Amino acid sequence: MTRPEREIAADELLGIHGLHAWYGKSHVLHGVDFSVKRGEIVSLLGRNGSGRSTLLKAIMGAIATRGSVTVNGAEMAGRKPHEVARAGIGYVPESRDIFPDLTVRENLLLGQKAGGGGSWSMDEIFDLFPVLRTRADTRAGVLSGGEQQMLTICRTLIGDPQLIMVDEPTEGLAPKMVAAVGELLERIAARGVSILLVEQKLVIALDICHRLYVMGHGEIVFEGTPQDLTAAPDVRAEWLEV
Amino acid sequence: MGIDVLSFSILNGILYGMLLFLLASGLTLIFSMMGVLNFAHASFFMVGAYFGYALSGRIGFFPALIVAPVLVGGIGALVERYGLRRVHKFGHIGELLFTFGVAFVIEEAIQMVWGRSPQNFEVPAALDFTAFTLFGTGYPAFRVFMLVVSLLIFGGLALLLTRTRVGLVVKASLTHPEMVSMLGHNVPLVFMAVFGVGSALAGIAGVIAGPLLVTQPSMAAAIGPILFVIVVVGGLGSLSGAFIASLLVGFIQTFAVAINTSVADVFGLFGIDTAPTFLGPLFTDIWSVNVAQIGPVVPYLLLVLILLFKPSGLIGKRA
Numbered sequence: 001m002t003r004p005e006r007e008i009a010a011d012e013l014l015g016i017h018g019l020h021a022w023y024g025k026s027h028v029l030h031g032v033d034f035s036v037k038r039g040e041i042v043s044l045l046g047r048n049g050s051g052r053s054t055l056l057k058a059i060m061g062a063i064a065t066r067g068s069v070t071v072n073g074a075e076m077a078g079r080k081p082h083e084v085a086r087a088g089i090g091y092v093p094e095s096r097d098i099f100p101d102l103t104v105r106e107n108l109l110l111g112q113k114a115g116g117g118g119s120w121s122m123d124e125i126f127d128l129f130p131v132l133r134t135r136a137d138t139r140a141g142v143l144s145g146g147e148q149q150m151l152t153i154c155r156t157l158i159g160d161p162q163l164i165m166v167d168e169p170t171e172g173l174a175p176k177m178v179a180a181v182g183e184l185l186e187r188i189a190a191r192g193v194s195i196l197l198v199e200q201k202l203v204i205a206l207d208i209c210h211r212l213y214v215m216g217h218g219e220i221v222f223e224g225t226p227q228d229l230t231a232a233p234d235v236r237a238e239w240l241e242v
Numbered sequence: 243m244g245i246d247v248l249s250f251s252i253l254n255g256i257l258y259g260m261l262l263f264l265l266a267s268g269l270t271l272i273f274s275m276m277g278v279l280n281f282a283h284a285s286f287f288m289v290g291a292y293f294g295y296a297l298s299g300r301i302g303f304f305p306a307l308i309v310a311p312v313l314v315g316g317i318g319a320l321v322e323r324y325g326l327r328r329v330h331k332f333g334h335i336g337e338l339l340f341t342f343g344v345a346f347v348i349e350e351a352i353q354m355v356w357g358r359s360p361q362n363f364e365v366p367a368a369l370d371f372t373a374f375t376l377f378g379t380g381y382p383a384f385r386v387f388m389l390v391v392s393l394l395i396f397g398g399l400a401l402l403l404t405r406t407r408v409g410l411v412v413k414a415s416l417t418h419p420e421m422v423s424m425l426g427h428n429v430p431l432v433f434m435a436v437f438g439v440g441s442a443l444a445g446i447a448g449v450i451a452g453p454l455l456v457t458q459p460s461m462a463a464a465i466g467p468i469l470f471v472i473v474v475v476g477g478l479g480s481l482s483g484a485f486i487a488s489l490l491v492g493f494i495q496t497f498a499v500a501i502n503t504s505v506a507d508v509f510g511l512f513g514i515d516t517a518p519t520f521l522g523p524l525f526t527d528i529w530s531v532n533v534a535q536i537g538p539v540v541p542y543l544l545l546v547l548i549l550l551f552k553p554s555g556l557i558g559k560r561a
Contacts, residue, residue: 109410
């Protein structure tokens with residue numbers, strides 16, 4: 001019996017179905033199924049090397065994949081990264097990748113879609129994280145790690161994505177900055193932007209998300225709510241705790 | 243050297259330097275983008291000169307100054323889109339060899355169409371007069387025109403890169419192409435455009451240099467090595483470095499021609515008037531060499547010295 005065409009739920013924003021991905025010859029993702037609804041905050045947990053960052057790059061079309069990635073029901077597999085971005089997916093990589101020789105304002109300008117008209121103005125972005133306003137004309141390369149992280153999130157946000165995928169935003173940040181990142185994500189969610197958060201710090205991930213997935217060895221090994229995960233010590237021991 | 247020779251050498255040095263920068267700026271942008279030198283860049287310069295010559299005869303020099311670079315830019319964009327982009331996956335060696343091949347194809351194609359002998363690309367009548375006279379010597383209006391065109395393009399390019407959103411996208415794409423595409427910008431299109439514009443700049447240089455230098459099939463091979471000296475000395479990938487190096491090489495080459503001092507003159511200052519014969523005939527030959535004869539070697543000597551002592555170039559970021 002053949003499997004029927006997958007039904008796409010009306011409120012589904014991002015849908016991943018049977019996604020495989022490769023880095024050169026090594027097979028990294030082994031048939032991932034996964035979805036994010038409109039307005040939802042979803043956490044993607046797992047140890048280093050479990051395939052979480054690869055999954056984000058695969059969604060963006062930055063690496064070779066097989067399987068299906070849909071955004072609002074439109075198939076994205078085989079599309080180029082800029083096409084996926086224009087379809088409404090924002091990506092904040094773990095490496096941050098600010099443009100160090102450009103100013104903070106120029107970095108943000110590059111995040112805006114051509115023609116402008118997004119729902120976030122430069123002022124609103126500065127209101128989210130006022131330090132960026134005071135440093136608007138500073139070269140981005142001299143910002144602190146935390147400020148650079150805020151800049152990358154804001155730079156993606158100003159492009160008006162429907163879903164923002166954030167890879168390890170609190171990695172290497174001081175505790176105060178970690179709290180600020182968490183707060184920023186909640187304020188973004190309050191505007192109706194969906195968030196896919198890849199995070200190692202369980203506390204933050206559990207605190208703000210509606211639903212979560214745990215990845216291991218390139219597959220989804222657990223799916224549920226934060227409460228479900230709290231009630232499943234065996235999953236935490238096998239796939240999360242070090 | 244008299245004040246008259248000095249003045250004209252400075253003018254010609256700036257002129258030649260700016261002309262070289264028209265070529266070097268495109269080459270530098272393309273280098274930053276691809277990571278390899280485009281050996282065909284000087285060929286686009288030559289195509290510009292030939293197109294300029296051919297079109298001048300039909301539509302006049304000034305329309306040709308617009309149309310020829312547009313055509314050259316179009317050819318450049320096609321070479322990137324259907325050539326380089328496909329070769330890219332085979333790595334830098336593949337790209338390098340590809341541009342090398344394109345340079346030969348262009349040279350042969352030009353010989354097929356126009357033959358091997360130089361073309362009679364004349365200074366347009368409207369610019370064939372003396373612009374001003376200094377110390378009793380006239381300076382041709384066409385040279386002033388070349389200088390003005392080069393400066394205008396230099397200014398335009400600087401404004402485009404520093405003041406516009408397109409410039410921001412280009413600058414960011416040169417260093418972080420993946421991130422720029424993830425923000426929704428079509429980076430392959432940007433690269434094609436940069437290659438096209440870079441080729442068009444070489445085309446403009448070709449049209450304005452065609453009447454002054456000789457429009458012939460060897461003109462690409464004559465200017466190509468000098469361009470590589472400029473981008474290496476300036477620092478690979480650095481526009482400001484390329485600007486300084488262009489003027490430097492422009493001055494070296496014009497001043498060298500103007501100076502008649504020989505090795506013998508230098509020793510003459512110290513009271514040694516004849517070549518010491520005990521060192522043999524070779525030394526007697528070196529004795530009579532003058533600066534004008536050494537001139538052509540100086541840029542390459544500069545290249546060797548820079549590579550030995552400051553491999554990143556004057557303002558380079560890459561080693």
